[in-house]
Amino acid sequence: MKQLILTLAICISFQISAQSDAEILRTIYTNSLTNGMSYQWLDHLSNQIGGRLSGSLNAEKAVQYTKSEFEKLGVDKVWLQPVMVPRWVRGALEFAYIETAPGMTTNVNICALGGSVATPIGGLKAKVIEVGTYKDLEALGEDKIKGKIVFINRPMQPELINTFEAYGGCSSERYSGAREAAKYGAVGTIVRSLSSRMDDYPHTGSMSYGDLPVSQRIPSAAISTNDAELLSNMLALNKDINFYFKQNCKQLEDVQSYNVIAEITGSEFPNEIILVGGHLDSWDLGDGSHDDGAGVVQSMDVLRLLKESGIRPKRTIRAVLFMNEENGLRGGRKYAEVAKSKNENHVFALESDSGGFTPRGFSFQCSDAMLNKIQSWRPLFKPYLIHYFEKGYGGADISPLKSDNIVLAGLRPDSQRYFDHHHAANDTFEAVNKRELELGAASMTSLVYLIDTYGTQLISDEVELKD
Amino acid sequence: MKQLILTLAICISFQISAQSDAEILRTIYTNSLTNGMSYQWLDHLSNQIGGRLSGSLNAEKAVQYTKSEFEKLGVDKVWLQPVMVPRWVRGALEFAYIETAPGMTTNVNICALGGSVATPIGGLKAKVIEVGTYKDLEALGEDKIKGKIVFINRPMQPELINTFEAYGGCSSERYSGAREAAKYGAVGTIVRSLSSRMDDYPHTGSMSYGDLPVSQRIPSAAISTNDAELLSNMLALNKDINFYFKQNCKQLEDVQSYNVIAEITGSEFPNEIILVGGHLDSWDLGDGSHDDGAGVVQSMDVLRLLKESGIRPKRTIRAVLFMNEENGLRGGRKYAEVAKSKNENHVFALESDSGGFTPRGFSFQCSDAMLNKIQSWRPLFKPYLIHYFEKGYGGADISPLKSDNIVLAGLRPDSQRYFDHHHAANDTFEAVNKRELELGAASMTSLVYLIDTYGTQLISDEVELKD
Secondary structure, X not given: OXXXXXXHHHHHHHHHOOOOHHHHHHXXXXXXXXXXXXXXXXXXXXXXXXXXXXXXXXXXXXXXXXXXXXXXXXXXXXXXXXXXXXXXXXXXXXEEEEXXXXXXXXXXXXXXXXXXXXXXXXXXXXXXXXXXXXXXXXXXXXXXXXXXXEEEOOOOOOOOOOHHXXXXXXXXXXXXXXXHHHHOOOOEEEEEOOOOOOOOOOOOOEOOOOOOOHHHOOOEEEEOHHHHHHHHHHHHHOXXXXXXXXXXXXXXXXXXXXXXXXXXXXXXXXXXEEEEEEEOOOOOOOOOHHHHXXXXXXXXXXXXXXXXXXXXXXXXXXXXXXXXXXXXXXXXXXXXXXXXXXXXXXXXXXEOOOOOOOEEEXXXXXXXXXXXXXXXXXXXXXXXXXXXXXXXXXXXXXXXXXXXXXXXXXXXXXXXXXXXXXXXXXXXXXXXXXXXXXXXXXXXXXXXXXXXXXXXXXXXXXXXXXX | OHHHHHHHXXXXXXXXXXXXXXXXXXXXXXXXXXXXXXXXHXXXXXXXXXXXXXXXXXXXXXXXXXXXXXXXXXXXXXXXXXXXXXXXXXXXXXXXEEEEEOOEEEEXXXXXXXXXXXXXXXXXXXXXXXXXXXXXXXXXXXXXXXXXXXXXXXXXXXXXXXXXXXXHHHHHHHHHHHHHHHHOOOOEEEEEOOOOOOOOOOOOOEOOOOOOOHHHOOOXXXXXXXXXXXXXXXXXXXXXXXXXXXXXXXXEEEEEEEEEEEEEOOOOEEEEEEEEEEEOOOOOOOOOHHHHHHHHHHHHHHHHHHHHOOOOOOEEEEEEEEOOOOOOOHHHHXXXXXXXHOOOEEEEEEEOOOXXXXXXXXXXXXXXXXXXXXXXXXXXHHHHOOOEEEEOOOOOOOHHHOOOOOEEEEEEEXXXXXXXXXXXXXXXHXXXXXXXXXXXXXXXXXXXXXXXXXXXXXXXXXXXXXX
């Protein structure tokens, strides 16, 4: 008992006495790894709620759940910010097959791309023309495309170390493929899934018809990487095979939803806002654990870990769970619009939307001077193997906040496995490792602590750390 | 066709012309990620062969398979090095339950520890005494221990970032627990599995009775982390519950097995040997994909990637697939013994035995001067996010080679998930990510290339890179 009291006394004094930055980071990481809430929250979001497509019942459940969990934390403010979101629904039963001769069919795995129109009620069957990129369409011309299904078979480049770069290299095939193919009279498009793996999961994601008249819009689906290879091989043997697919998706009226917001009000500079966030909506095929349940629960845990670690921030720390990143970015746009109308001063925004994998560091949209300042914190992060502090993208939801007065930042987890799961039915809770998720939450909290302590206003590049 | 010829011409010239180190590393990584063999070899080792406990039929199949694959590579020499290995077998059916009252039982998941004796033929049932570490036994004394099963319930510390450190903190409970408990008259030991996760898998691993007489040896098993918590909670409610377990393992006579060795003979300094290796044996519960199928196939791929990348090494590069790391280290000892008897000059040895996860860097047993030299290569590795170059352990199999003339090194992959799978039934092929495995093989090949190019003999700390 004496020992217990002593231990408690040490703990309490440890929290309130002046600590070095290194000690504070150690406290944050220990708290995350020993009593973090990220994993438990993600379990609920993923397994009790599930996929959270904008406008769905699940998305609304997630709004209520996270608001209620924020309230339990006893932070200074919790509120919902209304935002109108698009509502696209997949509908029941989508399927596809390759037909080599009448009655000779091979089923393949497809899913409608988000935003696509449905096929005719009886499905769509046509000859197929394969291209490597939608840019090949022009050379083929209407003659060779008209009446056919365009199959865009562009694999992610495996030699790129950062898988986001490989994704970026072919995401426009998915986004714009149908629009481009329709111009040449195609009746549908089938796009190779943007996945780093060979497997049977089709990966959805947003697509757009741009300003194409409604009457010219053609259905567009993703096909699994294994089946893309199969289809390509079968076409090499016989150009005259038919492809059949049926999907029942539709775009309904916009509905009201919410960004979920919570904050710890700053003790010295309450008007300087440091934002952390992720997006609460997800695609519908899996439960959205990596994209972006992980970013949601990590952002929530930043507020909690600051409190648990006895940190009273000088600036306002605000966690924002954005709605509708996947197919509209309405939440991110609304948040920035309201912030502007209220003349709020956001000095820093950090987004976690790259999966719940082992964190490697952060990317920053900022000045050289600010990057130098952040890089001077490297030694503090070294014990946690956080080594990546480079210029780069912050995140989609925070991008509308961009101005000269804000530093935008993104958590950069290890990217090797992300696109194995991204937008597919295997983006599930089981694919998230508890420790990896918790290390991400701790890394975000540590960066937020340092930004709060040392600010983003630079007088010179010289930075002294507390020791 | 013209384009193909041009591409081929570029490829060939790319291989034979003078390239910078940065270009060579880029070629190595690209080759590994686009046409690496690691994953395919691992698929065979794991799914066509399976767990490879020393002395088992599977271990011998793995010897023949890897020898044959080495031969297909067209390297300069391939041979088997005979070594006598212990043969411990698990036997059929092991099971356990907690008995709260006669007939009231709850099954729990256990597995015999490697090297343990069997229980009596009808199993072993006794009261349980729980300790946090085997060091608590002395304070309890024979009075409280005699006739009971000692339950050592020591969790891995979650707050340690490097999970190997957490593992090291409690691996002696598993290794020495039974020997220590037997001294106080315990009839058996149950050890909490060394796992970073809460789940139902028991994790085996080696244990030793030291010089304890055979008649005093007591059976020892690991219990899953979930069931360790269950048992602990039930004991907190009622100290008088019984624990029953039955296991049928035994130690047979030693049998002959082999280290599998292949080399590319050095073009300038054939007598300077650079070794890369992993261990071919594994535990029997899973298929040993991470421990250490990954290290085996990565080491094999080092030879292949050097050839594929057009590198003709100056020094001899030798891949060694060691037998019997898990329960004897006989392969490692035999290799060092033969090397010494032949007066071979090993200048560098690199082991991969920490799982097939995303590589973070390497640890080195070497001089400060050599570490400085290696750290000067950091910029070359930066594009591949390889950032960890620190002093530390090389690996078990290469440790018998230790001398003043050799640098020992270990690949350091991300460690967060390793002990979720280590020595358990879920150490399977599905738990290995292709890209992560291939990045490890490329990182090893790159380090070997640089060591071969710049040597390990230091005249000064100044190192110039080719550019």
